[in-house]
Amino acid sequence: xxxxxxxxxxxxxxxxxxGPPRSNRRPxxxxxxxxxxxxxxxxxxxxxxxxREADQELYNLGITFTVYxxxxxxxxxxxxxxxxxxxxxxxxxxxxxxxxQRIEAINLFLHDVYHDRKVLKDGVVPEDLVLGNxxxxxQMAGVKVPGGxxxxxxxxxxxxxxxxSFKVLEDNARTPxxxxxxxxxxxxMLRTFPDFVANVGIRSVSDYGPRxxxxxxxxxxGGKRDADVSVALLSPGIYNSAYFEHVFLAREMGxxxxxxxxxTIEKDRVYMKTAAGLEPxxxxxxxxxxxxxxxxxxxxxxxxxxxxxxxxxxxxxxxLANAVGTGVADDKAVYAYMPRIIRYYLDQDxxxxxxxxxxxxxxxxxxxxLAHLPELVVKPVGESGGYGxxxxxxxxxxxxxxxxxxxxxxxxxxxxxxxxxxxxxxxLTPGGVEPRHVDLRPFAVTGNGTWVLPGGLTRVALxxxxxxxxxSQGGGSKDTWVLED
Amino acid sequence: MKINLLARFAESIFWLARYMERxxxxxxxxxxxxxxxxxxRGNQDWEAILEINADMTRFRAGHKExxxxxVAHFYILDGANPTSIVASLDMARENARSLRHxxxxxxxxxxxxxxxxxxxxxxxxxxxxxxxxxxxMIKEGCQAHTGITEGTLYQDEAWNFYWIGRAIERAxxxxxxxxIGYLRAIRTSRDLSSRAxxxxxxxxxxxxxxxxxxxxxxxxxxxxxxxxxxxxxxEALPRSLLTCVGGARALTRGLETRHGMNTxxxxxxxxxxxxxxxxxxxxxxxxxxxxxxxxxxxQCRLAEYTQVLGRDCFAQDA
Numbered sequence: 001x002x003x004x005x006x007x008x009x010x011x012x013x014x015x016x017x018x019g020p021p022r023s024n025r026r027p028x029x030x031x032x033x034x035x036x037x038x039x040x041x042x043x044x045x046x047x048x049x050x051x052r053e054a055d056q057e058l059y060n061l062g063i064t065f066t067v068y069x070x071x072x073x074x075x076x077x078x079x080x081x082x083x084x085x086x087x088x089x090x091x092x093x094x095x096x097x098x099x100x101q102r103i104e105a106i107n108l109f110l111h112d113v114y115h116d117r118k119v120l121k122d123g124v125v126p127e128d129l130v131l132g133n134x135x136x137x138x139q140m141a142g143v144k145v146p147g148g149x150x151x152x153x154x155x156x157x158x159x160x161x162x163x164x165s166f167k168v169l170e171d172n173a174r175t176p177x178x179x180x181x182x183x184x185x186x187x188x189m190l191r192t193f194p195d196f197v198a199n200v201g202i203r204s205v206s207d208y209g210p211r212x213x214x215x216x217x218x219x220x221x222g223g224k225r226d227a228d229v230s231v232a233l234l235s236p237g238i239y240n241s242a243y244f245e246h247v248f249l250a251r252e253m254g255x256x257x258x259x260x261x262x263x264t265i266e267k268d269r270v271y272m273k274t275a276a277g278l279e280p281x282x283x284x285x286x287x288x289x290x291x292x293x294x295x296x297x298x299x300x301x302x303x304x305x306x307x308x309x310x311x312x313x314x315x316x317x318x319x320l321a322n323a324v325g326t327g328v329a330d331d332k333a334v335y336a337y338m339p340r341i342i343r344y345y346l347d348q349d350x351x352x353x354x355x356x357x358x359x360x361x362x363x364x365x366x367x368x369x370l371a372h373l374p375e376l377v378v379k380p381v382g383e384s385g386g387y388g389x390x391x392x393x394x395x396x397x398x399x400x401x402x403x404x405x406x407x408x409x410x411x412x413x414x415x416x417x418x419x420x421x422x423x424x425x426x427x428l429t430p431g432g433v434e435p436r437h438v439d440l441r442p443f444a445v446t447g448n449g450t451w452v453l454p455g456g457l458t459r460v461a462l463x464x465x466x467x468x469x470x471x472s473q474g475g476g477s478k479d480t481w482v483l484e485d
Numbered sequence: 486m487k488i489n490l491l492a493r494f495a496e497s498i499f500w501l502a503r504y505m506e507r508x509x510x511x512x513x514x515x516x517x518x519x520x521x522x523x524x525x526r527g528n529q530d531w532e533a534i535l536e537i538n539a540d541m542t543r544f545r546a547g548h549k550e551x552x553x554x555x556v557a558h559f560y561i562l563d564g565a566n567p568t569s570i571v572a573s574l575d576m577a578r579e580n581a582r583s584l585r586h587x588x589x590x591x592x593x594x595x596x597x598x599x600x601x602x603x604x605x606x607x608x609x610x611x612x613x614x615x616x617x618x619x620x621x622m623i624k625e626g627c628q629a630h631t632g633i634t635e636g637t638l639y640q641d642e643a644w645n646f647y648w649i650g651r652a653i654e655r656a657x658x659x660x661x662x663x664x665i666g667y668l669r670a671i672r673t674s675r676d677l678s679s680r681a682x683x684x685x686x687x688x689x690x691x692x693x694x695x696x697x698x699x700x701x702x703x704x705x706x707x708x709x710x711x712x713x714x715x716x717x718x719x720e721a722l723p724r725s726l727l728t729c730v731g732g733a734r735a736l737t738r739g740l741e742t743r744h745g746m747n748t749x750x751x752x753x754x755x756x757x758x759x760x761x762x763x764x765x766x767x768x769x770x771x772x773x774x775x776x777x778x779x780x781x782x783x784q785c786r787l788a789e790y791t792q793v794l795g796r797d798c799f800a801q802d803a
Contacts (some may be wrong), residue, residue, distance in 0.1 A: 060597060061593075061594055062585075062593060237581050242785040248586075250586035257490060273491065274488070274491055275646070275748060275799070276490075276642075276746040411628070
């Protein structure tokens with residue numbers, strides 16, 4: 001019987017289980033060694049069988065996202081890789097502190113941008129980059145939000161470089177998704193591999209729902225006892241591709257899953273239509289984008305929204321989580337300034353560094369990008385989901401030439417970064433257990449303080465050699481284990 | 486704090502229940518028709534089902550002959566037919582999908598898997614040799630749903646709306662059976678006491694799962710008036726009109742007595758009226774005149790109840 005890892009070779013990349021390149025492929029710690037020994041107890045056939053069972057279970061449970069084509073809709077699962085990604089307690093401590101620090105800075109930055117604008121006046125961040133940003137919301141200027149919290153739920157994409165250090169690739173401060181997979185992946189792992197996870201000492205992820213609910217109650221408009229605060233989750237509805245997650249979170253928090261048509265505004269208070277009449281809502285965890293929240297304030301064509309919601313919000317009648325206008329903080333161009341933003345507000349060095357970033361709206365950055373295009377990753381600042389990203393070393397000459405023209409035409413639309421040698425993790429593939437690149441999206445919840453869910457969503461690029469982990473482009477996910485000390 | 490059920494969810498769970506009940510009844514009716522309605526020459530009567538459901542025109546648009554194969558296809562697989570089992574299950578699943586955070590995971594899981602299994606059926610599965618097996622599978626899928634719901638659904642207002650939906654749909658379906666049964670009876674023979682009629686009334690009772698119960702109560706030969714009375718006014722038969730309406734009444738009253746909602750009062754009043762009407766009906770006289778007008782009137786009254794419930798509890802515009 002062939003040992004699972006006999007032919008496993010992470011090459012020049014940092015491996016999440018076996019450490020830095022050329023480290024003789026020894027597990028990174030005694031705990032990981034124990035996990036590897038257990039994995040070796042399975043042969044490939046057994047692993048594949050359990051993997052198929054896990055996929056079937058995901059379909060049956062409807063843990064799916066919906067992909068729409070012109071004619072039809074298809075329910076797809078996020079492919080689940082059965083080999084876990086393991087983080088030591090020490091590694092996790094760094095990520096956790098780093099994420100907390102970053103969110104504190106982001107909230108201070110947003111408060112400043114929508115009030116005194118000191119950060120702009122002091123020249124830390126260019127004024128036009130913020131005020132001219134499509135995600136900057138002028139109507140939010142001067143609006144008070146409870147506790148000064150703008151970003152209640154944040155997902156920060158972290159990657160591990162070749163030297164083993166963690167770096168932030170992207171901030172998601174609007175309506176980050178994926179947390180349901182973190183918890184469902186764990187439950188799936190426990191069901192599919194009860195013999196494998198026993199007595200390892202993995203930190204639990206099950207209390208995300210109650211934690212989120214608690215944080216939302218903490219930011220309710222004043223004047224109510226905690227037990228009387230009414231929270232609802234606002235979803236665009238069953239046709240939204242993240243609908244499963246909305247269901248999951250509403251259920252975990254024990255709150256109603258509402259759509260715009262279930263809500264109505266009277267005298268700057270929000271009410272939901274129940275079978276027994278109207279009932280007030282104090283806090284809305286909304287998974288609807290800013291533009292669609294309120295046709296009176298934003299996109300007038302929105303049918304998902306609630307007319308008058310923003311006016312009620314401005315007057316403090318309801319709390320929206322996340323706040324309106326947070327997109328200005330997770331913009332890819334503003335991202336480049338985040339280390340400076342952290343130093344400016346907190347007078348601390350960033351615990352998690354950025355990936356080196358060239359801002360093409362600045363002459364110097366553009367010059368560097370144009371000179372090194374074949375070596376760089378070039379991203380449009382306004383896109384998400386991995387769309388429009390050019391990976392220089394893997395791109396055709398024609399694609400590079402096209403991007404060169406786009407850069408010259410509209411430099412402000414792009415940033416450029418060196419290719420990060422994303423770490424790899426052993427992954428079950430048709431060819432056996434092979435290294436595949438991974439990233440990590442830890443989720444943080446902020447009310448009175450910030451709590452980070454231990455672990456996060458590990459996304460894995462299932463295609464050999466690919467660095468793109470997005471689910472829309474062939475990515476899968478793994479259970480993420482944070483080990484107890 | 487306690488949050489009352491959203492009006493939209495009250496409506497969704499009411500309809501989830503109705504669609505599942507509808508599927509179960511249709512599967513049973515098809516199975517019973519397939520197994521128990523051969524006449525002396527071995528022919529089966531498939532036309533009555535189409536006529537009673539007022540589906541003949543739509544059926545003719547897509548199928549030539551009225552045969553077991555074509556009717557089974559029309560009522561089981563045909564997604565373009567809004568009264569088909571596949572179409573009803575689609576609707577049930579859509580409603581369940583919007584209720585996912587309220588219903589139990591086990592309920593959702595079963596509906597999702599059951600829906601997938603029925604969607605995977607093709608023409609070969611509704612061939613004469615297989616149709617009764619398929620109907621049984623569908624019926625049992627619905628019954629598994631019922632059992633899981635009974636055992637796992639939290640008993641707040643949503644529970645009441647669910648079981649109200651089951652009861653109202655069941656009453657509606659039984660009223661259709663009475664209509665079909667009578668139509669088949671007068672068609673099979675003008676002599677309402679012939680042997681052919683015995684099998685015929687037996688099939689009608691089986692469609693409402695009342696055959697053996699009826700035998701326990703009436704050991705004499707099957708009598709048309711007694712059969713119709715049994716399906717209409719018996720208070721112990723789960724699918725009789727009176728039982729269903731009585732169940733819906735208790736559940737509607739429970740909205741106020743158990744859950745403190747006063748929005749169900751007008752709907753309760755309409756049910757009180759239906760109950761009184763059913764109890765006061767003279768079945769023998771009904772059969773002399775032909776029951777169709779009575780059934781029609783009853784269905785209108787049930788629709789009125791649903792409409793009042795929608796207006797007051799589902800936040801529908803009047």
